[in-house]
Amino acid sequence: MSTITIPVHTSSRAYDVLVGPGVLDQVGEVCARCAGGTVAAVISDSNVAPLYGQRVLSSLERAGYRTALLTFPAGEQNKRLSTLETLLEGLAAAELSRDDVVVALGGGVTGDMAGLAAALYLRGIQVVQVPTSLLAMVDSSVGGKTAVDLAHGKNLAGAFHQPSAVVVDIDCLKTLSHELFSDSCGEVIKHGVLADPALFAHLAKHPLNAPDVTSDELVSVVARNIEIKRNVVDADEKEHGLRQTLNLGHTLGHAIEASSNFTLGHGSSVAAGLCCIARGAAAKGWCSEDCARQIERATLAHGLPIDTSVGHETIFAFATHDKKRHGSTINVVIPHAIGSVSVRTITFDELAELIELGCNAHPSSEVSL
Ligand code: GLY
Numbered sequence: 081m082s083t084i085t086i087p088v089h090t091s092s093r094a095y096d097v098l099v100g101p102g103v104l105d106q107v108g109e110v111c112a113r114c115a116g117g118t119v120a121a122v123i124s125d126s127n128v129a130p131l132y133g134q135r136v137l138s139s140l141e142r143a144g145y146r147t148a149l150l151t152f153p154a155g156e157q158n159k160r161l162s163t164l165e166t167l168l169e170g171l172a173a174a175e176l177s178r179d180d181v182v183v184a185l186g187g188g189v190t191g192d193m194a195g196l197a198a199a200l201y202l203r204g205i206q207v208v209q210v211p212t213s214l215l216a217m218v219d220s221s222v223g224g225k226t227a228v229d230l231a232h233g234k235n236l237a238g239a240f241h242q243p244s245a246v247v248v249d250i251d252c253l254k255t256l257s258h259e260l261f262s263d264s265c266g267e268v269i270k271h272g273v274l275a276d277p278a279l280f281a282h283l284a285k286h287p288l289n290a291p292d293v294t295s296d297e298l299v300s301v302v303a304r305n306i307e308i309k310r311n312v313v314d315a316d317e318k319e320h321g322l323r324q325t326l327n328l329g330h331t332l333g334h335a336i337e338a339s340s341n342f343t344l345g346h347g348s349s350v351a352a353g354l355c356c357i358a359r360g361a362a363a364k365g366w367c368s369e370d371c372a373r374q375i376e377r378a379t380l381a382h383g384l385p386i387d388t389s390v391g392h393e394t395i396f397a398f399a400t401h402d403k404k405r406h407g408s409t410i411n412v413v414i415p416h417a418i419g420s421v422s423v424r425t426i427t428f429d430e431l432a433e434l435i436e437l438g439c440n441a442h443p444s445s446e447v448s449l
Contacts, residue, residue: 195226335396
C-alpha cells in the first residue's frame, strides 16, 4: 500500500499527516519542507531512541540539518516539569533558534512533553510529531495537545501547540509489545463508536490485535482513525464543544485507571469506561441495549476489559475530581448508537446513578493486561 496523506486544518495551523510503512526515512525531507530551519533536535525516550533515533538523525542530516538527540528516561512517571526543564536546557545547549525544529520521536509521553518543550522554548518553535506507538498514532500526535503531569493529576499543565507535520511509520508498531498494542485498541474502538459504524463493524469482526493483521490493514485502520480525529479537531481545536466527544469512555475510564494506580493501561481503562457508560446509558434509555452489547462484544474481541471491580463510590470520587467537572455538574459523553454520541451536562447525582447502573455489572469479565 502506498503512503496516505491526511490534511489537517485547525484554526491555528494547517499541516499534513503522512501514514505508511517506512516513512521514518522521510522525516528529514518532511521537516525541511514543512518546518524549515537549520537545526533539528530529536526528543525521544530511553526505549525508543536506541530503536529509531539514528535512522531519524540520518534522515535529518541527509536533508541538511545539524542535529541533536535529547533523551529522557521512559515512563509516565517522568512526564514531569523537572524532565521538561532538562529538555528545555538541552534545546538551549544545542543552540536552537526561533526557526529551528523539535522532532518528537516516540509514544504519547514523548509527544506530549516534546510538544510542550517546543511550545515553551523561545515562546514557541515548530515541532514535527513522529509517533511510534499505536496510541500516539491514532490519538495524541494529532490535534496539538501537549502537557506534563502534576502531583495532583495527569496532563494538568500544558498548551495547545499544533505540529508542523506528523509522520506515522506503521513499521514502528512491529517493535511495540502485544500488550501495549492491544491496550491502545481501546482508543481505536472508541473512534469507531464515536464516528464510524463501518470501522466499528470491521473491528468487531477482525480485531486489530489479531495475529494475521496485515500492514495494509494497519495503514488503512490507522489512517481512518486519524481522519476521525482530524474531523473533530478541525471543527473544534480548543475543545469548546465537539472535541469533548473524544473523551468518550474517559470520565469513568480515567477513574478506573487512577484507582488501579495506573497499573491498568490507558486504552484498557477507556475500553472498560466505554462499556460502563454504554450500559449506564442503556439502562437510562439514552442508548439501545443492542448498542451497549455491541460495544461489549467488540471490546471482548480485543481481549480488553468490559467492566471493573472498582467500587461505585471510588469511581464516583475519582470521576468528580476530573478536569471536565464544572461546579457540581460534569460533562459526560453518552453513546446513543454506533457512530452517534453527544456531550451531556449531568449533575453529580445523575453521574452516581450512571455509575451504579453501568459499573460492576459483570466485574468477573474484567481482563487485566
Ligand atoms: N485525546 C483527546 C484529544 O486530543 O482531545
